[in-house]
Amino acid sequence: MAETLIFSVPTGEPSFLIFLNRTFLSIKRRLLARILRYQNDAVAHSRIFREVDDSATEKKCELNAGDCLSNDGGNGRHAVFNALDTMLKDSLERLKMMRENLCLVKTGLTIGYACESKYAEDTATIRRLCLDGKLGAAVWLWGKMAQKGVVSDVFTHNHIVNGLCKIGLLDKADLVVREMLEFGPRPNCATYNTLIKGYCAVNGVDRALYLFSTMTYAGILPNRVTCRILVHALCEKGLLMEAKRMLEEVLKDDDEKDIPDLVISTVFMDSYFKDGAIIQALNLWNQMLQNCTKVDVVAYNVLINGFCKSQQMNLAYGYACEMFKKGLLPDAFTYNIIIGALCKEGKISEACYTVGVMSNMGIMPDQITYQIVIRGLCFAGEIVRAKHLLWCMLNNLMVPKPLIWNLIIDLYGRYNDLSNAFFTRDQMLSFGVCPNVFTYNALILAQVKSGNFHGACSLKEEMISKCLFPDVVTYNLLIGAACNIGRLDFALLLHDQMVQRGYEPDLITYTELVRGFCIRGKMKEAEELYAKILKSGLLNDHVPVQILFNKYCKLKEPVIAFNFYQDWLESKKGSLP
Template sequence: MALFIACGESSSPVHIQILRFLYQTFDSIKLNVARIFSNSRTCSDDDNLPCTLNDIMSYVGDQCRSKTRHWFSNKDSDNEGNPQAVFNALDLILKENLDRLKTMRDTGPVRCTLETDYRRHVAVIRDLCLGGKIGTALWLRRKMIQKGTVPDVLTHNYLVNELCKIGDLEKADHVIREMSEMRPSPNCATYNAFITGYCRVNELDKALHLFSTMANNGIRPNRVTHNILVHALCKKGLLGDAVKFLGEVLADDDGKATSDVITSTILMDSYFKNGDKFQALALWNDMFQKNIQTDIVAYNVLINGFCLNGDISSAFAYFCQMLKRGFLPDVITYNTLLNCLCKQGKLDEASHFYGVLSKTGVAPDQISYKTIIQGLCIHGDIVKAREFLLSMLEKSVVPEPHIWNVIIDGYGRCGDLSNAFSIRDLMLSFGVSSNVFTFNALILAETRGASCNLGHIHLALQLYDEMLRRGITPDIITYTELIKGHCARGNMKEAEEVFAKIQTLGLAIDHIPFRILKKRYRRMKESDKARDIHQKWLLRNK
C-alpha cells in the first residue's frame, strides 16, 4: 500500500485488490530472490534462476504475469475484457521501483564516498601544512580542484599561513587570488596570515598596503590584525607610528573598539625598551582604569622592563603584586629576575632565588641553568657552577653544549687544565658533541696553563688537529689563541704563519692578533718587525 501511495494512486476497491496481489507477488519474489542468492546453491542452466539484475527483472516480470493471469481468471467478465492494461500497469510499477532501487544503490554510496574523500583530503592538507610539507599539500589541493571539489576557507588558510611562514609570499598571493576568483573567498584570518608574512620579512609597507585593501574587499580587520601591525611597527622602532596607527584605527571605529591587553602589552614593552619607563607605567595604570584584564604575560613584560632599566627593586615589587593578585609566576618570570640578579653580580641572591624557583613547582629550564652557571663563571665561582652542572645531571637534565662550554671556559681562564678536560670528557660521555667553542676553551686553557708558560704548545696544536679531523672549522678565536701560544714560546715564525693563514682564509680579523704580535716583537726588541705589524694594521683599516 505504501508503494501505491508513493506512486500517487487512490485506494479504490480494485486498487486494494491489486495491492493484495502485489503483496503476494512480493512474497513470492522474496522467496525466489533468497533462493537466487543462497550460498548453498550455484546458478546453472537446470536451476532456471536469474544471475544478473536484468535476469532478475525479467524473472520478476514473468512471475507478475503468471500471478496476474491466475488472479484475473477468477474475476467477473467485466474485468476479462482488458486484463492486459492492468497487467501493463503493474509491470510498469514494478520496473520503475526496481529502477529506483538500483539508482539509489548506485548513487547513494557514491555521494557518501565523495563526502568522505573530501573530508579526508582537507584533513590531509592541514596535516601536511602543520608538518611543513607545503609542496605536497598544494599538489593535493590542485588534484581536488581538478576533480571538481574545492577545499574550504579554513584549509586555504592553513596553506597561506605555511607559505607565509617559509617566506614564499609570491605563492601565498597566488593562492589568495585563486580564492577570490573561484571561491571560497578570503576572510580576515587569511589576510592576517598574509600581513604577518610581510611583517616577518620586514616588508612593513606591503603589510600596511594590504591592510588598507581589506575594507575594499569587504573584509573588516579585527583586533588580531591591529596587534600584528602594532607589534611590527614597535619591533622596527617606530613606536610613535604604532601609537598613531592605533589611534587612527580607534577613531575610525567611532570609539567602539578599544585596545586589548595584547595591544597594551606590546606598547608597554616598546616603551620600556626605549628607556621610557614612566610612559610604560602610565600605560599600565591606564589598563586598570579601563578595566582591561591583565595576564601573566603583561606582568612578565612589566618585570622585564624594570630589569632592563636596572631597577631590580621595582621588578621584585611588581613580582610580589602579581602573587597577591593570584597570578602564578612561570619559568619566564623567574628567569627574568634570575638574569637581572646575575648581571648585577648578586650571586648569593641569585642562588637563593633559584632555590625558591625549585620549591614553587616550576621546573627550571635550560635558560635557568645557563643563567646561573654563566653568572657564577663570570664572577669566578667555577666550583659552584660545576655543582649546578652536576645537579642537572642528577635530575636527568642533559645540559646543552653552551653550558658545558661555559664551565670549560671558566676552568680554562683559571688555567685549570685537568678540570677543563675532565668536563669535556664528561660532556662526551653524555653524548654531547664538542664544537668550535669547546675546542677554543680547551686551547685557551692550554695557552694560559702551565704548559705554555714552560714553552710547551704541542697540546694546543693537537687540539687544533683534532678539530680538523672532526670536521670542525676553526674561527678567528682559535687562530688568535694559537698565535698567543706561539708568541709565549717565542716561536715567531709559526706565529707569523698562523697570522698569514687568517688572512688567506679571509676571516674577519680584529685588532687582537696584531696587538699580540706587535707586543711580542717589542719585548724581543725587534722594533722594525713591530712597526711592520702596526703598518699592516693601519692598511687593514683602509
C-alpha cells in the same frame, strides 16, 4: 530523494549525470548551484524523452491499426501482431531504462557519501600535517586534491599559508593567497593575519603594511589581531608614533575603540621601557588599571622586566608582590627576569636563593634559568657551584644545551684545569650533545693556557675533520700562542690561512703579530704593521701602542716611544665624533 542526492556529493564529480561529457577542473563556490541546474536538466530531458517515446508508440499503434483495417484478413493478422510486438518492445525498453536509472541513482548516492567522507579525511590530514611540521606531505596531498578538481576550504588553506610562513617561504605563501583571491576559496581575515605575521617575523614590515592596505580592497576588514601584529612589529623597529597612528586609523570605526586592548597596551608599555620612557610606561599602566582592564601575568612581566632593565629592583620586587595580592602567580618568565637582573648586578647568592623559591612554588627551572645562573657563576669564578647546577639539570632529565657545557669548559680552561675541561667535553659527548666551534675554542684556550701549543693545533685539525671550520677567535688564540713560543713564521702562516678562508683579521690579530715581531726584535716589521693598523682605522685601544712603547723603552729609545704615544693620541682625537 532529490535533495538527499544533491547534498550527498558536495565535493566530487556527480557520476549519476551520464550526459556530462567533461570533468570539473576546479570546484567553485557555485558548485552546488551547478549540480542543482544539471539535476533539473536531467529530469527535464528524461521527461522529453518519455513524451517522445509515448507519442512515437501511439503513432506506430495508430499506423499498424490503420494497416489492419485497410488490408485483408490474412494480412490483418500480421499487422496486429506487428503492432503488439512493437508495443511490447517499447515497454521493455522503458523498463530497462528505469532499471538502469535506479542503479545509477544508487551508485551516485554511494559515491557521493564516499567522496564526502574522503574530503573530510583529506582536509583533516592536511591540517594535522601542517601542525606537525610535515609541510611537504601536506602540500603533496593538497595538490592531489586539486588535480582531482577538489578545492579545500579556507580553513585548510590557512593551515598551508601558516606552514609556509613558519619555514620562511613567504613568496609561496603570498602566491597561495593570490590564487585564493582569483580561484577561491575567498581568503578571510585570518589568512591575511597569518601572512602579515610571517612578513613581520622576517623584518618585512613594509610588505606587511602593503598587505594591510590591500585588505579592504579585497573586501576584508582588519580586526584587533591585525592591529596587534602590526603594532608589535612597528614598536620593535622603534616606530612608536607610526604604530599609534595606524592603531587610531584601524579602530576609528570600531564601536569598542574606547576599550583598551590588553595586548596592544602591553606592547606599547614594553616599547616605552625600551626607549627609557619609564614615566610614560607607568602612566599607561595606571590608565589600564583606571579603565578596569584585567591585567594578566604577561603585563606584569613586561612591567617587572622594564624596571629590572632600568636597575630599579625595589620597584620590580614591589610589583612582583602585587601580583600575589591580585591572585596572579608568577611564571617561569617572571622568575627568569628577576634572576637575570640579580646575576647582572653580581648578586649570585640572591639569584640562587630565587631559584630555590621558584622550585618551592612548584615552578621547575628551565634551560633559560640554569643558563642564566651558570653563566653568572662562571663569571664570578664559582666553578664548583656551576658544576653542581649542571648535575642538577642532568638529574632532572634535562640535557643542557652546548652553551652551558661551553661555559664550564671555558672556566676550567681559564683556571688551567685541562683534565676537567676535557672530562666535561667527554660528558657532553656521552649525553649526545655535539661540540661546536665555541667548545673547541674553549678547549684550545685551555691548551694554550697550559702551554701545550701542539695540542691546541691538533684541536684545530680535529675541528676541520668534523666539518667545523675555525673562526677568527680560533686563529687569534693560535697566533698568540705561536708568538709566545717565538714561532713567528707559524703565526704568519696562520694569518695567511685566516685570510684565505675569508676571515678579516681584527685588532687582536694585529696586536698579537706586533707583539711577536717585538719579541723577535723585528722592529721595522712591527712599525709597518702598526702603521697598517692606523691606516685601517682599527686602533681603538692602547695595547699595540703599549707593546711598542715598552719595547722601545727597553731598547733605550724614549724619543721613538714618545712619538708612538703621540701618534696614538692623534688617532684617538680623529676618531672622536
